[in-house]
Every structure is written in C-alpha cells, then in structure tokens.
Amino acid sequence: MLTPNDALHNHGTVTDEQAVNLSVLDLPPVETLSAIHFVHNHTELEHGVMVKKKVQAARYPSGYSAAVYGMGGLTPRWVDQERGGGPSSPMYVYRWEAMMEIFARFKEIDGDLHEAPMVEYTDPTRGGSVFKTITFFAQMLRPGEKTLPLRQTDSLLVAPFEGKGYSVIDGQRFDWNQFDTPAVPGGSWCEHHNGSDSDPAYLFVASDEPTLKKLSLYKSWGHTSSGDIVRLL
Numbered sequence: 001m002l003t004p005n006d007a008l009h010n011h012g013t014v015t016d017e018q019a020v021n022l023s024v025l026d027l028p029p030v031e032t033l034s035a036i037h038f039v040h041n042h043t044e045l046e047h048g049v050m051v052k053k054k055v056q057a058a059r060y061p062s063g064y065s066a067a068v069y070g071m072g073g074l075t076p077r078w079v080d081q082e083r084g085g086g087p088s089s090p091m092y093v094y095r096w097e098a099m100m101e102i103f104a105r106f107k108e109i110d111g112d113l114h115e116a117p118m119v120e121y122t123d124p125t126r127g128g129s130v131f132k133t134i135t136f137f138a139q140m141l142r143p144g145e146k147t148l149p150l151r152q153t154d155s156l157l158v159a160p161f162e163g164k165g166y167s168v169i170d171g172q173r174f175d176w177n178q179f180d181t182p183a184v185p186g187g188s189w190c191e192h193h194n195g196s197d198s199d200p201a202y203l204f205v206a207s208d209e210p211t212l213k214k215l216s217l218y219k220s221w222g223h224t225s226s227g228d229i230v231r232l233l
Contacts, residue, residue, distance in 0.1 A: 004088030026133040089123035089130040114150040139203040141194035156184035163201025
C-alpha cells in the first residue's frame with residue numbers, strides 16, 4: 001500500500017485484532033535537502049464550515065485501485081490520475097494475491113542468477129517506479145534456491161513475507177524468518193538463500209535505486225558461477 005508524497009493519510013485497524021505496519025520512507029535524503037513538511041491540523045468542509053478532523057473522510061471506494069488499474073495495458077481516461085500523489089503512482093493498493101499469481105505462472109523459469117524471479121511494482125500510468133525516489137520488488141526463492149553474490153550502489157530493505165532462510169551480507173550470515181527485516185547497505189555484497197528444500201520463500205524488497213539512477217550513481221556487479229566478478233550495469 002502506498003502513502004504518496006503530499007497525500008494526506010491515516011493508518012488504522014478495522015477489527016479488534018492488532019496490526020503491524022512496515023513503513024518504508026525516503027526520509028533521509030528529503031531531510032538532508034530540508035524538504036520536509038507536515039499538516040498537523042487537517043480540516044474538511046462540512047455544511048459550509050471547515051471542521052478539524054483526526055481521520056479524513058474517504059473520497060474513493062475501497063476497490064478503486066483494482067477497478068481502475070487492475071487490467072494491465074488498459075487505463076480509463078476519465079478518472080483522476082493525480083489523486084493526491086502528484087508524481088507518485090495513482091494505484092494506491094497492490095494486492096499480494098495478484099503478485100502470487102504472477103509467481104505461480106513463472107515458477108518454472110530460471111530467473112536471474114543474482115536476483116532469482118523478481119517482480120517490480122510499477123506506476124500503471126507511466127510504467128516507472130511507484131515513487132520517484134523509491135522502488136519496490138517482490139522476490140521468489142524456490143525451495144533450496146540461492147542467488148549469486150550481487151553488489152549494488154543502492155540500499156535495500158528486505159522483508160521476508162513467507163518462508164525462512166538466510167542472507168550473506170559482506171561475508172556475514174544473517175538468518176531470517178517471516179517478517180524479519182534485514183538491511184543491505186549500499187555497496188555491500190549480498191546473496192539470499194532459501195532455507196527450505198520443500199517450500200518457497202517470498203521477499204519484499206525496497207530500494208532507493210530510482211534516486212541513484214537520476215544522479216547517475218547506480219551501478220551493480222555480480223559474481224559468475226565460477227566466482228569471477230563482472231560489471232552488470
């Protein structure tokens with residue numbers, strides 16, 4: 001789920017069960033550039049009067065993203081494509097079930113040796129990353145699968161949504177289970193291993209790759225199967 005730049009948003013639960021929210025922000029570079037601002041007193045027009053609100057009123061139905069952008073390559077022209085997010089993706093919700101359907105279709109492919117089968121979340125109206133500064137991926141590690149070492153100048157946040165295994169970051173092993181959150185600093189060598197011989201593992205990955213690409217600072221290297229290091233990008 002996206003909370004686009006400059007879009008008013010609230011987080012909450014709709015049942016009596018506790019919810020845990022993983023927020024991935026581009027706060028460090030934005031803070032460095034002194035470009036942070038907040039709206040602490042939200043008001044809405046009610047019967048001709050501006051009233052303070054702690055929770056904003058919904059203006060779009062819950063199925064809006066799926067209804068408007070759920071068919072790839074087909075985008076209605078009459079809808080609001082800039083709804084609160086400006087340069088961010090207008091598709092606010094990317095359902096995990098849809099991602100699993102993609103992986104199910106491609107579970108038998110070889111995938112990339114350094115990334116395994118990996119799918120990027122994209123803006124359906126522009127084809128690029130969902131944010132100008134951050135991009136997100138889902139990564140599938142099939143039973144027993146491991147990736148070859150990869151080094152990139154972008155920083156990664158990796159959250160296992162399903163499965164367990166371990167990652168080797170700059171020669172140090174980090175074991176992870178569901179909902180752990182390993183961080184891979186920019187410039188670090190990293191490889192991922194699925195610890196199960198029978199079940200796949202699914203990783204949710206966040207990266208500041210778009211920012212580095214705009215500054216012409218994105219580069220990547222990888223090990224070959226024989227151990228040689230090659231420039232990938």
